[in-house]
Amino acid sequence: MAKQFDVVVIGAGPGGxxxxxxxxQLGMTVACIxxxxxxxxxxAPGGTCTNVGCIPSKALLQSSEHYEQxxxxxxxxxxxxxxxxxxxxxxxxxxxTVVTQNxxxxxxxxxxxxxxxxxxxxxxVAHVDGGWSIKVEGKTPEDLVAKxxxxxxxxSPRQLPGLDFDENxxxxxxxxxxxxxxxxxxxxxxxxxxxxxxxxxxxxxxxxVTILEAMPEFLAxxxxxxxxxxxxxxxxxxxxxxxxxxxxxIKKTAKSVTVPYVDAAGGEQKLVCDKLIVxxxxxxxxxxxxxxxxxxxxxxxxxxxxxxxxRTSLPNVWAVGDVVRGPMLAHKAEEEGVAVAERIxxxxxxxxxxxxxxxxxxxxxxxxxxxxxxxxxTEGRDYKAGSFPFLANGRARALGDTTGFVxxxxxxxxxxxxxxxxxxxxxxxLIAEAVTIMEFRGAAEDIARICHAHPTLSEAMxxxxxxxxxxxxxx
Ligand code: FAD
Ligand code: NAI
Numbered sequence: 001m002a003k004q005f006d007v008v009v010i011g012a013g014p015g016g017x018x019x020x021x022x023x024x025q026l027g028m029t030v031a032c033i034x035x036x037x038x039x040x041x042x043x044a045p046g047g048t049c050t051n052v053g054c055i056p057s058k059a060l061l062q063s064s065e066h067y068e069q070x071x072x073x074x075x076x077x078x079x080x081x082x083x084x085x086x087x088x089x090x091x092x093x094x095x096x097t098v099v100t101q102n103x104x105x106x107x108x109x110x111x112x113x114x115x116x117x118x119x120x121x122x123x124x125v126a127h128v129d130g131g132w133s134i135k136v137e138g139k140t141p142e143d144l145v146a147k148x149x150x151x152x153x154x155x156s157p158r159q160l161p162g163l164d165f166d167e168n169x170x171x172x173x174x175x176x177x178x179x180x181x182x183x184x185x186x187x188x189x190x191x192x193x194x195x196x197x198x199x200x201x202x203x204x205x206x207x208x209v210t211i212l213e214a215m216p217e218f219l220a221x222x223x224x225x226x227x228x229x230x231x232x233x234x235x236x237x238x239x240x241x242x243x244x245x246x247x248x249x250i251k252k253t254a255k256s257v258t259v260p261y262v263d264a265a266g267g268e269q270k271l272v273c274d275k276l277i278v279x280x281x282x283x284x285x286x287x288x289x290x291x292x293x294x295x296x297x298x299x300x301x302x303x304x305x306x307x308x309x310x311r312t313s314l315p316n317v318w319a320v321g322d323v324v325r326g327p328m329l330a331h332k333a334e335e336e337g338v339a340v341a342e343r344i345x346x347x348x349x350x351x352x353x354x355x356x357x358x359x360x361x362x363x364x365x366x367x368x369x370x371x372x373x374x375x376x377x378t379e380g381r382d383y384k385a386g387s388f389p390f391l392a393n394g395r396a397r398a399l400g401d402t403t404g405f406v407x408x409x410x411x412x413x414x415x416x417x418x419x420x421x422x423x424x425x426x427x428x429x430l431i432a433e434a435v436t437i438m439e440f441r442g443a444a445e446d447i448a449r450i451c452h453a454h455p456t457l458s459e460a461m462x463x464x465x466x467x468x469x470x471x472x473x474x475x
Contacts, residue, residue, distance in 0.1 A: 001143075002133065002144055002145045003031070003116075003142065004145050005028075005029045005030060005146050006023070006028035006029045006030065006146070006147050006344075007020070007028050007030045007146060007147070007341070007344060008030075008032075008033065008122070008132070008134050008144055008146035008150075009031070009032040010033050010134070010152065010289070011151065011152035011154055012033075012034035012036070012106065013046065013047020013048055013049055013050075013154045013321060013322075013330075014049045014321065014330040014337070015047075015320040015323075015333030015334065015336060015337045016032060016034070016150065016320070016321070017047075017106050017109070017110070018333075019150045019336075019337030020032040020110070020150075020341075021110075022338045024114055025341075026344075027345070028344070028345065029116075030114075030115045031115065031116040031144060032045075032110065032115050032117055032118070033117075033118045033119075033120060033122035033134070033136050035120060035121045035122075038100075041139075043103070043107065043119040044099075045103060045106040045107060046099075046106050048155065050106070051099060051103075052173055055099055055102050056096075056177045057177065057201070057361070058361060059098045060091070060095055060201045061197060061200065061362075063091045063094065063095070064202075064205050065363060067086060068363075071084055076400055077400070086182070091205075092178055092180075095177070118136045118138070118142055118144075120136040120138020120139070120142075121136070121137045122136050123135055123137070123288060123293075124149070124289065124290035124291065124293055124296065125143075125294075126293070126294065127294060127314075130145050130147065131146050131148070131149075132146050132316070132317065133145055134146055148317075149317045150337070150340055151312070151318070151320075152319070152320050152321045152333065152337065153289060154284075154285050154322045154323060154333075155282040155285055155323065156282060156285055157172035157278070158281045160189065160280065162249075163278065169252055169274075169276065170250075170252065170257065170275075170278060171275055171277045172279075173194050173277075176277045179202070182205045182206045182207055183207050183274040183275045184274055185207065185210070186203075186207040186273055186275050186277065187259055187273035187275070187276040187277070188276070189211075189247060189259070189278045189279065190211075190214075190278065190281070191211045191212075191213035191241050191243065192279060193360055194277070194279035195211050195213075196211070196239075196360055196362050197362060198277060199211050199277070200234075200362050203237065203238060208238075208240075209240065210240040211240065211242070212245045212247060212259065212261055213241065214246065216243055216244035216264065218231045218241065218243050219231075222368065223368060223407065224374055225407065226423045229403070229405070230360075230362070230366055233364055233403050233423075242263060242264070245261045245262065246261060247261050248260035248261055250276070257276040258270060258271070259272075259273070259276065282328055283302055284302045284303045284304065284324075285322075285323060286302055286323065295314065296312055296313060296314055296317065297313035303324055304319040305324075306319050306324045306325065318340045318344070320333055320336035320340055321333030321336060321337070324336075326353065327356060327358070329356065335351045336351055339351050352439060355369055355370065355435050356369070357369040357431045357432070357435050361428060364401075364403045364423050364427065365422075365423070365427035366422070366423050367421075367428050368421040368422065369419065369420055369435050370419030370420060370434075370438055371409065373409060373419075375419075376419070381411070381418070382412035382413065383412055383418060384409075384410055384444075384468050385409045386407070386410075386464050386465065386466065386468035386469070386472070387407040387408075387464055387467055388406050388461075388463035388474075389402075389404070389405040389460075390402045390403065390404050390405060390424045390457070392463075392474050393455075393457060393474075394454070394455040394459075395456050395457050396424065396425055396460070398455065399425055399457075401424070402424075403423070404423035404425075405422075406420070406422045406430070406464040407420070407421045407422075408434075408461070408465045409468075414443070415444050415445055416441055416443055417437050417438050417442055417444055417446075420437075420461075424457070430458060433458060433461055444468040445465070445469070447462060447465035448462060448465040448466045450462065459474075
């Protein structure tokens with residue numbers, strides 16, 4: 001006899017587990033199915049984000065930044081440390097513990113909210129009386145019937161044609177988070193978010209890192225003033241980033257990986273490295289979901305087709321997160337998950353795609369929300385921009401971290417904030433103020449008139465807003 005639920009969520013990444021919890025909060029009976037397992041076969045809910053994405057990468061970024069600080073920056077504070085050594089096992093072990101704590105946290109939240117969790121692969125069987133028949137394949141197979149289904153199956157790393165991930169020499173984000181000893185030479189294909197974050201981790205730990213990027217422009221989607229500042233900072237740190245390259249046929253031997261490429265000037269080059277990270281984007285997960293069996297529509301790139309409200313081509317079937325259009329970000333997946341649960345409950349869930357922040361957790365951090373200057377120019381919109389450098393911020397000087405700036409862009413006539421771009425210390429935290437202002441459709445003057453504590457990095461946001469009207473006080 002099939003178990004009946006109001007809502008069955010397939011996938012327990014940030015999109016799925018949050019949708020399940022919100023639906024349960026709203027009084028529905030909810031099940032969540034997830035296939036991810038630990039090495040010893042236990043459930044590991046949390047998806048890419050928890051297991052091989054946001055959380056472990058930030059744990060490694062933190063540890064490696066400590067190592068960088070003690071080796072290169074403590075002496076500026078008069079702290080001399082001798083005999084520093086790296087215990088990579090401990091560093092990686094700590095990261096694993098952080099991941100496990102998050103897995104366990106999600107299982108706890110399911111219990112607390114009375115979400116029934118099934119460990120296994122979920123797939124559509126048919127449309128039946130009372131909803132959708134879903135089967136769970138795993139150690140304990142189950143048959144479920146759901147009035148509503150939320151697909152939140154996420155994404156997987158994209159491979160280069162003909163070059164499989166072996167997670168030993170050719171690494172996806174998964175292998176790149178658990179290299180057992182620091183490679184002497186690390187190659188990275190793709191100077192996107194993963195390439196820069198994980199390239200930074202291994203460089204700080206001692207690897208010589210070369211990043212090869214196909215696009216001629218560095219961080220083309222980022223405000224170009226910020227991208228230029230970032231490129232300068234990364235170069236100074238020793239990250240070798242080459243843009244505008246064309247990768248040839250990659251060859252592996254037992255000891256090395258050879259990447260032939262043509263550089264931006266047309267010269268034939270060769271990168272020989274111990275390990276190669278391939279971080280060239282991600283593809284949606286729809287295999288094994290039974291999408292074809294029930295006629296769930298996917299586009300030519302494999303994304304499940306949804307409308308603005310995450311409704312799919314099938315009645316009462318919804319899809320959220322990386323498996324649908326839009327930025328592949330955990331918080332975007334979560335927002336969609338909440339909105340879908342609320343829509344199922346008859347409420348008016350809403351996601352504002354114009355105010356989804358982006359963060360790259362390098363050093364300096366890069367964070368932005370809204371439009372870049374280059375986008376506004378292309379749109380032909382009249383705008384005014386104000387910037388304020390961290391060099392002129394007292395707290396940044398006290399921290400000893402003065403790289404970067406805050407830039408506020410506002411409409412030329414109405415002063416409405418259209419975009420905010422931060423490169424510098426704690427940009428990931430500073431951007432929240434800009435998101436709030438934009439969500440309330442506030443003006444640059446609103447930021448400028450708000451009292452900001454002194455001395456804080458957030459004063460750079462206020463000063464940049466003042467600079468929009470050419471009246472910064474400290475620069
Ligand atoms: P996922 O997190 O991918 O979860 C999908 C889940 O569904 C998985 O557990 C999968 O096993 C399961 N599943 C798939 N098919 C089935 C099936 N048929 N049956 C049962 N279960 C199934 N984003 C940020 O916002 N901030 C960051 O700092 C950040 N860092 C990242 C770092 C790295 C290295 C990577 C790779 C990604 C990072 N991301 C970050 C992106 C973020 O991880 C994703 O956007 C987010 O995980 C998407 O959530 P999701 O719920 O859509 O899918
Ligand atoms: P990405 O889209 O950020 O970057 C991929 C890069 O690879 C691009 O610059 C692209 O031009 C380049 N590229 C593509 N094909 C290439 C080729 N053949 N040769 C050389 N370069 C090539 O993708 P990435 O870094 O794999 O990350 C995937 C997604 O995961 C991100 O888009 C983001 O949504 C998410 N993520 C988010 C993080 C965050 O929020 N801090 C951290 C890490 C990942």
